[in-house]
Amino acid sequence: MYEALLYEKLSGSRVRCHVCQWECVIQPGKLGVCRMRRNDDGILHILNYALVSSAAVDPIEKKPLFHFYPGTQVFSLGGWGCNFRCKHCQNWEISWCEPEESGRGSQYITPQEAILLTQRYGCRGISWTYNEPIIWLEYTLDSAKLAQAQNLYTVYVTNGYITAEALDTIGPYLDAWRVDFKGFSDALYRDLAKVPRWRGILEMAKRAKEKWDIHVEVVTNVIPTMNDDEEQLTGIATWIRDNLGELTPWHVTRFYPHHYLRHLPPTPISTLEKAAALGRQAGLRFVYLGNVPGHEGENTRCYSCDQLVIHRLGYHTQLSGLKDAHCASCNADLNIRTAPQGQLATRHPL
Numbered sequence: 001m002y003e004a005l006l007y008e009k010l011s012g013s014r015v016r017c018h019v020c021q022w023e024c025v026i027q028p029g030k031l032g033v034c035r036m037r038r039n040d041d042g043i044l045h046i047l048n049y050a051l052v053s054s055a056a057v058d059p060i061e062k063k064p065l066f067h068f069y070p071g072t073q074v075f076s077l078g079g080w081g082c083n084f085r086c087k088h089c090q091n092w093e094i095s096w097c098e099p100e101e102s103g104r105g106s107q108y109i110t111p112q113e114a115i116l117l118t119q120r121y122g123c124r125g126i127s128w129t130y131n132e133p134i135i136w137l138e139y140t141l142d143s144a145k146l147a148q149a150q151n152l153y154t155v156y157v158t159n160g161y162i163t164a165e166a167l168d169t170i171g172p173y174l175d176a177w178r179v180d181f182k183g184f185s186d187a188l189y190r191d192l193a194k195v196p197r198w199r200g201i202l203e204m205a206k207r208a209k210e211k212w213d214i215h216v217e218v219v220t221n222v223i224p225t226m227n228d229d230e231e232q233l234t235g236i237a238t239w240i241r242d243n244l245g246e247l248t249p250w251h252v253t254r255f256y257p258h259h260y261l262r263h264l265p266p267t268p269i270s271t272l273e274k275a276a277a278l279g280r281q282a283g284l285r286f287v288y289l290g291n292v293p294g295h296e297g298e299n300t301r302c303y304s305c306d307q308l309v310i311h312r313l314g315y316h317t318q319l320s321g322l323k324d325a326h327c328a329s330c331n332a333d334l335n336i337r338t339a340p341q342g343q344l345a346t347r348h349p350l
């Protein structure tokens, strides 16, 4: 049993958790909203340390991250629990359930073992994904410190609903912040994710970039009738431009009917193309279509000279016009993080 890192003791053996923006006040014997932190007589314990629900070697493009070590493989780990209850969640068996309820087993993988596996599989870095990584902050923190010492990159695939205190704890050890902006209104976040306040998500993305120099990419899953209106899409794009910069990649991805949103149709390609056009009109230089394999909108072109820089077909990536994170043709800054030649990880024997 592990004691939580960021919490405060209150009167009557209550505690307040400081990991995510719920800042749950938890009565003795009770759990927080994520169901992975329990108050045992005034001590906040975490129930999910090193309990892995899913592990895989993925292309980094699958996160999706298009401007971060393109073409590399990342060791991806998922745990248990979430602080959101998104109606279209594809991973609700691990996000909403405890291991016993889900019927899926857990593997116990220590941070040391996770780093060894990352190296043995020839991955360039490690990501915490599939469920919300904030929920196992302590485990990801211990792992990220080890990863950094081994020159491996670290990635959070997150809903971004973290406190400043938690971000400042993991920030020094994190290289990429792949964050969802699910919409741009109180009503959308309340309805889709069941969270009452959402603007802190924006502020934490900005803090990740400005304070910790973490590479940020934003994803919006465009859902018919929920967040496909011009006001929200333009609102997101404009906010990114003004606060994260025009070179920040924005992925507008195709929704497929799932879970409580099975009654809605898949996103028409024309809607995604409209969203991308709105992003470009707002001044964003890199807007990508997602979940549409083979679409031209998956490729990276230089905004300055229109040179094709990275060609993508599904998860096959071909770097054709990149020179040290700049356009090989005109030398424009493309905001791409990559390793200098010769510094990519080599595969270790299993």
Ligand code: SF4
Pocket: 017, 018, 019, 020, 021, 022, 023, 024, 031, 032, 033, 034, 035, 036, 037, 082, 083, 134, 135
């Ligand atoms: S991580 Fe968030 S949801 Fe879980 S107990 Fe802490 S504040 Fe509540």
